[in-house]
Amino acid sequence: MRDRTRSYTTDLPRIGLPFLVNMRRRLTELSPGMQISCTTESGVLYTSRHADGYAMTINGVTRVIRTTITQAGYGIRQWYACPHCVKRVAKLYIGRKDIACRECWKLHYKSQSGDKLDRMRMSIRRQRYAIWGNNDLTNNLFNRPNLFPKPKGMRWETFNRRLARLMQYELAYWRAFSPVVERITGALKRKVSLI
Ligand SMILES: [Zn+2]
Known part of the structure; x- marks a missing residue:
């Protein structure tokens, strides 16, 4: 928290x-x-x-x-x-x-983009655990959810809908994740030029 x-x-x-x-x-x-x-x-x-x-x-x-x-x-x-x-x-x-x-x-130094990514990671975990539970497979964000099996007892229609929504959200997360590296580099450059 x-x-x-x-x-x-x-x-x-x-x-x-x-x-x-x-x-x-x-x-x-x-x-x-x-x-x-x-x-x-x-x-x-x-x-x-x-x-x-x-x-x-x-x-x-x-x-x-x-x-x-x-x-x-x-x-x-x-x-x-x-x-x-x-x-x-x-x-x-x-x-x-x-x-x-x-x-x-x-x-403290605040990284707003970091905060946003933290929230997105938490949301991904929440959505994953709601479908498959908390386990080694779902815990690792590098594992893509389209490889996770449909839980027993869940209707295919429900599963496909929730999976599609999660996949879309995870895609947005990885897109948001990569520019952060550039932003941190930018901040370092600005810092150096101030000195
Ligand atoms: Zn002081």
């Missing part, structure tokens, strides 16, 4: 490394003490320079955001340090009264 108390990364607005680059450039152009603001779903986020890095304020709560540097080829790359666990991160999540990394917020 899916745990409904989970929170997902998509639940909170986030700032990534492009935001950091942009923010640094804009703050360098401003005189000290000036702040920049941006509107997020959690409220207006104000950022200013601070002796130790940056100060970010959301709904009256201020966090000092330090940054950390790693070598990247001939240049350097700047990261956020989470104000709570101090770990180096590429994204910070903005809550209504706090700013922290994914782990500190206990956020």
Whole structure:
């Protein structure tokens, strides 16, 4: 069963490394003490320079955001340090009264396509078990149901109708299954380009 108390990364607005680059450039152009603001779903986020890095304020709560540097080829790359666990991160999540990394917020990555496939797999199993019961043959989704025997006592008409419906559903499942690999690859590519 899916745990409904989970929170997902998509639940909170986030700032990534492009935001950091942009923010640094804009703050360098401003005189000290000036702040920049941006509107997020959690409220207006104000950022200013601070002796130790940056100060970010959301709904009256201020966090000092330090940054950390790693070598990247001939240049350097700047990261956020989470104000709570101090770990180096590429994204910070903005809550209504706090700013922290994914782990500190206990956020999970959500795969919507994965959820959909989970539901489809559950439905296939339900339909299979209703006709043939739960056994080694029906448990393995790679076994095609047109090879399963008609259960004793079931009318051919009923069996054929239910089998046809199941076959159609399983075909839709395998069609939905293959693009997921492409989608995951796409997400990885986007992630790399953000860094
Ligand atoms: Zn953290």
